[in-house]
Amino acid sequence: MIINAKLVAPDLPRAWVRRPRLATRIADVVTSGHTVWVCATAGAGKTTAVVEALSGGPVPVAWLTLDSSDQAPGRLLNYLEAALARVYPDLAGVAGCALAARTPHIDTAGLLADAIADRPVVLVLDQLERLADAPKALAIIAALARYAPRSLRLVLCSRRELTLDTPSTAAWADVIRVGEADLAFTVAEAGAALALRGGGELDAEGAVAATGGWVTGVLFEAWRSDQHVHGAGGEADPLHGYLAAHILADLNDVQREFLVRTALCDEVTVRRCEALGVPESGARLGELRRLHLPATWSAERKALRWHPRLREYLIELLDRRPAAEVLELRRRYATLLRAEGRSEEAVDLLIEIGDLDDAVLLAEETIGTVLERLDLTLANRWIAALTPHPGGSSQRLAVAELMVAVGLEHYAHGMAVSDRLVRMMGDDVRYDSDLAAMMIMCYWHAERYDDARALVGAAADGPALRVSNWANEVERIGGTAGYADEPPASGGPLDTLPLRLHWTHGRLTRLLEPQRSPWVEAVHRPWRISALVALGRLDEASALFDQAADAGLSPMFLDCFTRVELLLDLGRASEAWGEQIAGRDRVAASGSGFFKALHLVQEAKLALRLRRDPDQARAALDQAKRHPAGRAVQHVIDEHVVWQGLTFLLDHDDDEAAALLRSAAHRMAGRDRLLQLPLVGVYLAEAEWRLGNETAADDAADLALRASARLGSHHRLLSALRDFPDVVARQIDAEPGLRSEWHRLGRALLAPEHPSVVPRDRHVHLHDLGAPVLIVGEQIVRPRIAKSLELLAYLLGRPGGRATRPELLTALFDGRSDPSTRAYLRQAVNRLREVLPDPGLVRSDGDEIRLESREVSSDSRQFEYLLTAAGELPAGKQFDALRDTLDIAERGVFLDGVSSEWAEVRRRELDELVTDARMLAADAAADAGDYRTADELALAVLGSNPYREAAWQVRMRVCNALGCADALLTTYRGCEEALAEAGLEPSPGTRRLLAQLRR
Structure with a gap:
């Protein structure tokens, strides 16, 4: 009797990933005449x-799914004959007749192969591992391969490595193996598979990492996401149930015991197994090499790593064993980890099993390395577990705890640890320089200035203490x-202190330099972001802020100020006001009087900048002065003066404003504190002008300009x-020409105040200069x-990315509002959502369509942003920035091919902005001595607007610089003629320029 179901290839799943x-690869190998051996773990x-590979192929397929009953040679031959006869019916009876005539089994296999002749056929033998313990059955497969004609292609599928003994090597010379690595899901395939099973929200990359790309493991990730039931048995997890039934069930008791006892090891080797007391590990590893399990072997096949989900299940099985046995095994593993130099993992394991005394000793040796690489989460976990007992008396752990508190700006905690260290160390002790400096910093923030001074006297001299002082x-x-007077760097954690002073003194470029240690680099990040903001490089600041958030580091200054x-x-x-309000409680709990006073001054700034509310600003400033830091710390006072001065000006209290700002300008200039000096200078210039002090007003404005250039x-x-x-x-009125720095500032004031751009390497980018193209990640999507795409471009140009449906119908459809057009608009919205990484980037709120425009960039937005940023640079730094800006403009016409009126x-x-950019670049190029570029840009400006007198001036300067006196006069006459067409004549500035250049 033949079971026909064994002779039929399984159907492809209703939902599977192509x-x-x-x-x-499989089809090509089969077509080329090779034998394919697909050998991998269950569920691969x-x-x-x-x-999938053989469906619809040119060669007919004979299929046989084997089971344990096929270990009988005669039964196996009958099924091989039946499988081949489904393709070529005349083969029926070949094996049966030979067996009836008592032909040996091996010869019968040869006769069956010979009967195929030169007819093409692919024979698939699935689940070949069922014959692993039946050498006679395997010999029949070997004979079939030996005698097979070239027209017979074999495809062998097995969970285990098998040896097919044949005296001829020719039959196996062209075997191509498809293994675990070939069958493993790629990230893209895993994502598609998870989506098909309702797990599209899962991280495909994480699923591949957790399972090694093992197909069944990835598919079960979707189950685990919402169907896992926590129970007493691991099999409550569907994947664990699969592992028990299809992986461990295929092993003998000794092999299963080996897997469970070695589960603690992330990599299993003979030496590590011996350290754990696992017997005969060499023999067991040798057996496992011949099996296919969810694991990966090293290149020399002497070490293996279980797939994480299998290891997770094995550890669960281990934990069901008697507690004493598990504890002893974990202690051995902790000893092994320490011997291998993996002390941090050993500390975690010792804490987990409750060996806290040993954990404290090892943590004291290791925590310095943990802090240096900024693993503050790990350090905090150790401190929380060990300092209550028995580590509460550990000075090393207390110092580490203090370092974490300082790094995260948790000064209330740092102050408590400092007090504990004072009690722990007793009287008449000389404090280490690094330790004392950190403690002084905490006391300084807490406004405990006497305690800080006492520590200075009790501390040993050293670089850190000198930096702190x-x-x-x-x-x-x-x-x-x-x-x-900045002293040399200490080489320790207190090298973060000068960062604050670089900021308050306006040495912004110093804050953009890389730091020498990971610790200082991370603590330095808020100051670097603040420097980028002060320089107007908002795109870089935004990107760096997001990186800090992703890293999980949230120091106070970064979150509540920067x-x-x-x-x-x-x-x-x-959002700015909301963050200010949200930060109040955190600042209040920080233990830092400095932060409390500074936060109140920042509230005054927002009240003035956002609400023009002097009363609210005055109230906040008065509160700030009640803090000792508000009266004693230069930086707080600098900030206080700026916004107090603006408050006086808005109240028209000009005498008070002038007196306050004069004193501040004198102090800041004397101590070379540049950060607030541009603002103080401008506000003082306004106050002096109101009081009739024109010369003093000019001096104050010039002071602001000089400080700004130095920034x-x-x-x-x-x-x-x-x-x-x-x-x-x-x-500008006081300047004789059109090209002073004040003229440039006047033009810059006309630019948008708050240009925003998303860095090109994030989110979604619309190429809207030239034919529109949408890029998501690195892929073009259509x-x-x-x-x-026109809808997206329109929304990007609207305030807040918002537009009503009537506005969109007017802009995109020439005002048509019939049912068909409204339906077309709905479809345009839906089709846009389909290609975005998150459909929620486009939302419909009633009659309004809204785009999360901060998540999307475009060529035109980048151009506008860069143009504004370039306009904020001092003259000597503008040219390179403007050249990059114009490179974007050269990409093409906005939405080329779109004919809408709004476009x-x-x-x-x-076009007008491009002309402005060329004009600025021409002027900057002339200043830089690049006369050819300056002349080309000026000509381009005049080509679009012959009345731009500044462009004629640039051409005149170029002619003079190149010694072309005749060309200078010709250019001036060209300017006269162009302006005359509009009924104008050259300005006094242009005439003065001509006179100056002809001297």
């Missing part, structure tokens, strides 16, 4: 891969040290000038409706 790269997708003296009102400043400069006013960007200066633009106007309007706007 894997063309794997199917093509062997059968599905073969079925210098920083505190520079920041203390009445301090004797200056910024230029973030608010960044949001404010990005024009996200409501390396006019970003902060422009923010103050937007409060009082008449300061710029007055300085919505099924071309109008979707035409946008093109004209961008």
